[in-house]
Amino acid sequence: MKSRLLASLALGAAVVLGATGCSIISPQATTIPYSPSDGVNVPDSGPVDVLNAMVIANEDGSAGNFIAALVNNSLEQQVVVIALEGGAAEIVTLAGGESVSLGVDEDPILFTDLGFAPGATAPMAFQSGDGEGVVAEIPVLDGALPYYSEFVPVEDEFIED
Numbered sequence: 001m002k003s004r005l006l007a008s009l010a011l012g013a014a015v016v017l018g019a020t021g022c023s024i025i026s027p028q029a030t031t032i033p034y035s036p037s038d039g040v041n042v043p044d045s046g047p048v049d050v051l052n053a054m055v056i057a058n059e060d061g062s063a064g065n066f067i068a069a070l071v072n073n074s075l076e077q078q079v080v081v082i083a084l085e086g087g088a089a090e091i092v093t094l095a096g097g098e099s100v101s102l103g104v105d106e107d108p109i110l111f112t113d114l115g116f117a118p119g120a121t122a123p124m125a126f127q128s129g130d131g132e133g134v135v136a137e138i139p140v141l142d143g144a145l146p147y148y149s150e151f152v153p154v155e156d157e158f159i160e161d
Contacts, residue, residue: 108151118141
């Protein structure tokens with residue numbers, strides 16, 4: 001009787017181990033951070049997270065609209081500095097705990113001196129709060145997809161007289 005019980009327990013343990021053995025050594029996919037859209041997340045830019053960042057450019061890449069979600073993770077007001085590497089900086093101010101979607105809640109940031117055609121990546125600098133800031137490669141897209149077409153800069157809108 002005891003040998004049957006031990007055999008049953010051993011068989012049960014083998015089945016459980018066989019069915020779950022892979023998960024012991026494999027990373028859990030839901031714990032791996034990734035960018036679930038066409039844009040990229042920018043880590044380590046300070047207390048404000050920059051999520052799904054992308055630039056929607058005109059055909060020749062001379063101008064582009066920067067769109068992203070900005071999330072202030074602190075309880076204090078934060079200033080986010082966004083710039084093309086080596087170019088002029090744009091500033092967005094967020095209240096404590098506020099999140100803003102550039103291109104949805106607020107106008108996107110227009111860069112008229114982009115210099116990167118669709119399909120390339122543009123080096124952009126991000127800094128908020130007392131963070132050191134980072135430079136990230138932001139994808140430059142075009143308006144081929146219908147939901148991005150409204151963000152393509154129109155020449156009449158950004159040429160100064």
